[in-house]
Amino acid sequence: MQAPLQQLQHPLLQKHELTLWVKREDLLHPHISGNKWRKLKYNLQEAKAQGKKTIVTFGGAYSNHIAATAAAGAEFGFKTIGVIRGEEHLPLNPTLQFATEQGMELHYISRELYRTKAEPAFLAELEEKFNDPYLVPEGGTNLLAVKGCTEIVDDISIDFDVICCASGTGGTIAGLIAGLKGQKQVLGFPALKGGDFLKEEIEQLVYNYSGQHYSNWQLITDYHFGGYAKVKPELLEFIHQFQEQHNIPLEPIYTGKLFFGLFDLISKGYFTRGTRIIAVHTGGLQGNAGFKERLGIDV
Numbered sequence: 660m661q662a663p664l665q666q667l668q669h670p671l672l673q674k675h676e677l678t679l680w681v682k683r684e685d686l687l688h689p690h691i692s693g694n695k696w697r698k699l700k701y702n703l704q705e706a707k708a709q710g711k712k713t714i715v716t717f718g719g720a721y722s723n724h725i726a727a728t729a730a731a732g733a734e735f736g737f738k739t740i741g742v743i744r745g746e747e748h749l750p751l752n753p754t755l756q757f758a759t760e761q762g763m764e765l766h767y768i769s770r771e772l773y774r775t776k777a778e779p780a781f782l783a784e785l786e787e788k789f790n791d792p793y794l795v796p797e798g799g800t801n802l803l804a805v806k807g808c809t810e811i812v813d814d815i816s817i818d819f820d821v822i823c824c825a826s827g828t829g830g831t832i833a834g835l836i837a838g839l840k841g842q843k844q845v846l847g848f849p850a851l852k853g854g855d856f857l858k859e860e861i862e863q864l865v866y867n868y869s870g871q872h873y874s875n876w877q878l879i880t881d882y883h884f885g886g887y888a889k890v891k892p893e894l895l896e897f898i899h900q901f902q903e904q905h906n907i908p909l910e911p912i913y914t915g916k917l918f919f920g921l922f923d924l925i926s927k928g929y930f931t932r933g934t935r936i937i938a939v940h941t942g943g944l945q946g947n948a949g950f951k952e953r954l955g956i957d958v
């Protein structure tokens with residue numbers, strides 16, 4: 660499987676003498692998209708090594724991770740159970756419809772209970788209920804996920820100065836930081852408000868994985884557009900233009916914000932001349948069908 664580097668041409672890049680490639684992780688797999696494939700890879704191996712038959716994981720009703728885990732279960736022979744935040748709504752939205760078509764069993768829990776999803780008592784209950792499954796946390800983020808994401812940088816064969824990605828739980832950027840071992844610069848663009856909380860989480864993940872603290876990274880917290888899954892017309896406009904100019908599809912939750920923010924920084928002269936930038940396209944395009952259905956917006 661390959662995630663090629665696609666170089667972008669844009670007047671702003673020319674003006675500021677920058678080079679920008681998109682690492683097309685969205686092309687890794689048709690259904691186990693982008694960083695979710697990287698994050699699941701070693702978890703699937705571990706589940707198999709432990710002789711587990713069932714994978715239980717967690718997510719919201721439009722979660723890319725739920726869709727990816729369902730597809731991975733179907734492809735690699737695991738039963739999958741998705742613990743979904745909130746009530747069941749029928750007909751199922753495109754994400755959950757897809758997940759059930761892949762054989763995932765959906766188990767809805769209240770928002771209150773969902774908040775306890777990482778607590779030992781709740782996890783013990785799930786282990787009992789689902790007959791000793793392999794548990795994957797929300798968003799797929801754990802140390803095996805970080806390990807998988809270090810391979811994003813191993814997979815880059817050109818020299819560069821800065822690598823950027825969108826951040827949710829921080830597992831992906833933790834992998835980039837650990838994989839680069841203090842070299843180059845890493846920029847994360849959080850999709851949620853409250854980037855400072857995320858900074859600690861990332862630091863912990865990197866340290867727990869590698870035993871190192873690195874300082875060659877930073878969160879750019881100005882481009883969350885009001886918070887997780889909040890959309891603004893200018894963001895949708897940007898996504899349409901980007902698709903037209905570069906023939907690369909984005910979505911408004913993660914990658915749209917990343918590229919909007921990156922081009923805004925570029926236009927403000929953030930990067931010094933000659934900087935070679937790689938932006939990781941983490942996939943997640945399955946979510947666009949849900950946006951279209953819910954808001955009547957064509958993404």
Ligand SMILES: *Cc1c(COP(=O)(O)O)cnc(C)c1O
Binds near residue numbers: 694828
């Ligand atoms: C899940 C996801 C992210 C966030 O990754 P984290 O490892 O949770 O930070 C970014 N982009 C897309 C497209 C995703 O689906």
